Structure formats: C-alpha cells, structure tokens
Amino acid sequence: MVRLALCVMACALSSAAYAGLCPSPPVVTLNQAMCLARNFVERPSPPPWQTDYRVFKTTSGWSVRYAPRTPTPRGGSGELLIDAQSGRVRVIRMDR
Numbered sequence: 001m002v003r004l005a006l007c008v009m010a011c012a013l014s015s016a017a018y019a020g021l022c023p024s025p026p027v028v029t030l031n032q033a034m035c036l037a038r039n040f041v042e043r044p045s046p047p048p049w050q051t052d053y054r055v056f057k058t059t060s061g062w063s064v065r066y067a068p069r070t071p072t073p074r075g076g077s078g079e080l081l082i083d084a085q086s087g088r089v090r091v092i093r094m095d096r
Contacts, residue, residue, distance in 0.1 A: 027084050030057075077094075
C-alpha cells in the first residue's frame with residue numbers, strides 16, 4: 001500500500017515538473033503558445049476546475065482565450081497575448 005502511494009506521488013511530481021517545461025522562444029507553433037498559456041494560468045497551482053483553451057494566431061504573436069468547462073460563479077476566464085519573439089505573456093482580460 002505504501003509503495004503504491006509512493007509510486008503515485010512520484011508520477012504526479014514528475015508530470016507536474018514536466019508540464020512546466022516549454023520550448024524556448026520564438027513561439028512559432030500553437031503547442032508552444034498553449035504551453036506558455038497553461039503555465040501562466042495554472043501557476044502557482046491549477047484552478048479547481050478543468051479549463052478549455054482556444055489559441056489564435058495574430059500579427060505579433062498568439063492570442064489565447066481560456067475559460068472553465070462548466071460555468072463557475074467566480075468567473076475564471078480571460079485572454080492572454082503571447083509575443084512571438086520573446087514569449088512574454090500579457091494579460092488582456094481576466095475575469096475573477
């Protein structure tokens with residue numbers, strides 16, 4: 001039983017550490033933009049709901065809109081702008 005718990009904890013920690021790693025800029029793919037957005041939204045810990053992301057290419061980078069899968073009374077949605085050259089994430093709109 002203890003071994004099972006240790007295995008589960010090790011898997012959770014390794015996947016959490018891996019999730020924080022995104023390819024370095026410039027941001028040229030949708031997956032890179034999604035990774036940066038997820039890291040931004042889910043820090044320091046993920047929200048207590050599942051989040052949907054929609055990524056759009058813009059002239060200067062990427063626009064990412066995120067929202068909870070089910071409506072929550074506190075909001076939890078927003079829009080981010082990711083600069084393609086630097087990978088910098090700016091908050092355009094955040095509903096809390």
